Amino acid sequence: MYFMFKNLTIVLTVLMSFVGTELLAQVNLKDLREKPGTKIVDADTIKESSIKQINVPIPQLGLEVNYWKHWTKFGLNANQASFSDNWNSGGVNSMSLMGLFWHKADYTRDRFNFVSELDLKYGKIQNKDQLAKKNQDRIFWDNKLSYRFTDKWALYFSLTMESQFDQGYKYGKDADGNEIITDTVSSFMAPGYFTESFGLEYKPDKSFSLRLGTGTARQTLILDNRIAPPEGGKAVYGVEPGKKVRNDLAFQITANLDRDLSKNLNLKARYNLFADYKDISDPDNRLDVTLTAKITRLVNVTASGILVYDSDQDTKVQFSQGLALGVLFSFPR
Template identity: 85%
Template sequence: MLRKLTFVLTLLVSLFGTPTFAQVNLKDLREKPDSKIVNADTIKENAIKQINVPIPKLGLEVNYWKHWTKFGLNANQASFSDNWNAGGVNSMSLMGLFWHKADYTRDRFNFVSELDLKYGKIQNKDQLAKKNNDRIFWDNKLSHKFSEKWALYFSFTFESQFDVGYKYGKVDGEDAIIDTISAFMAPGYFTESFGLEYKPDKTFSLRIGTGTARQTLILDNRIAPKEGGSAVYGVEPGENFRNDLAFQITANLDRDLSKNLNLKARYNLFADYKKLSDPDNRLDLTLTAKITKLVNVTANGILVYDSDQSGKVQYNQGLALGILFSLPR
């Protein structure tokens, strides 16, 4: 019993008696914070100076313009020996083309300018050289989107041709020119249109021009209508200018059918408000098959109905092998 009592007393003394080493060390660490007053001059001398860290300019600029260019040469050739019994005529045709499209898109505004130039001739044996293609087409469109697929647009278009167009016939059994039927700016067309544009994707667009004006000019006296004669391209005798107000529909398609096959089409309906039942129609189709990066085969066709030119449908069709350069590649 005495032994147990001694052990308890010893334990109590060790717990509540003199402070432990750990307790003394903690007490020594509890010091009051330094309360020295720093001199204001010392602050100025030791003040932190502002450092300007140079930040390199990345030189990044947003380019809202996109450009595409195509130019090339198409050719067709056929030759036969003098004793070729199956029949045929030696022929050679060449056609040069240039196409450029510029697109500016920023927020809801879009501007597109498209220039399409073509000129070609064909020469058959014992015949005069004749044009097989001649076109100047320049279309400009400014639009503002008010929804995902619809926009208000204004467009300006110019159309004409480079060279004189002739009517051919036979004189003393030989091929000869018997009349001049067209030339540069004879006719020439300027068209201004305002309306709605539907564009569900980048490959197709449909313009509905409720307010459209077209000016027809004939500036070549060889083609201009003479006094007492009939109208030429809708221009009355003694005049060289005509203005029409009309309703217009223009559809454009530029779509890759496969990796190396592209279809481009443009349809235009122009209905003069004075004769809505007899609208002008034009359809241009171009199918291009790429064989290599430079060589391609092109099939194109044109359908035109314009009662001011002819009471029947006019058509043009061609198939050619050519070299085409595309930028950017």
């Protein structure tokens, strides 16, 4: 009994020593903890030198939105043929040159669009023992302002000017068989056309557009007295004798196509129908088609054709075609 009591006393003593040591350790660790400060530092006590102001530079980019786009082409086409004096298959020495200039400006902002297109062509051909004659002569300037009210339809107003640079002649032969000029049939602003049109434009993509000009006015001018019809004579280009201007009110259809068929092949076409409300059953028609194949960056081959039906000029269809090799500079490249 004494032995058991003694052992229990030893166990309790060891246990109390362990608990006391543990409690003392916790008390010492608690005293070592750092308490957060509760004192609020007055802002006035902060030294000004401890705060440095940093200026971050903001770059001036100078970016501006340019709503204009420009395209320019100019070049020279040439054809040449020569034969020896004993060439039995027939032929005549000839040379032709044609210069061209084309510029298009486009301004697009929101739903408004303005397009100005200038197309200038002039060329001559010289055959042996013959007078030099024109094979190209055209001034065409088209301006269009439109407001798009859907993705494909717009209201438009356009102003177009058409004429030529040089005089056009009729040719004949004298008593010795030499070629001579017998008459002057056209010149600058004889005829000249100004057309104002208002209506709807359908444009499904950038390469095609169709204008329906329900309100179209055209003025035909003959400002060369050699061509203007005299009193008592016949009408010339629809202008009555003794006058130099003719006014028409008509319905007009204008279709434009400018599409790349492949990387180096471009097709450009313009069709125009002008139906005078006084005689809408006999409209004027004109189709211009140009196919351009790019051989190198500068050298190209061009095939062009024109079909015209205008009963004021001739009761039959007029046509011309040409094939030329030349150099063409395009900007932007």
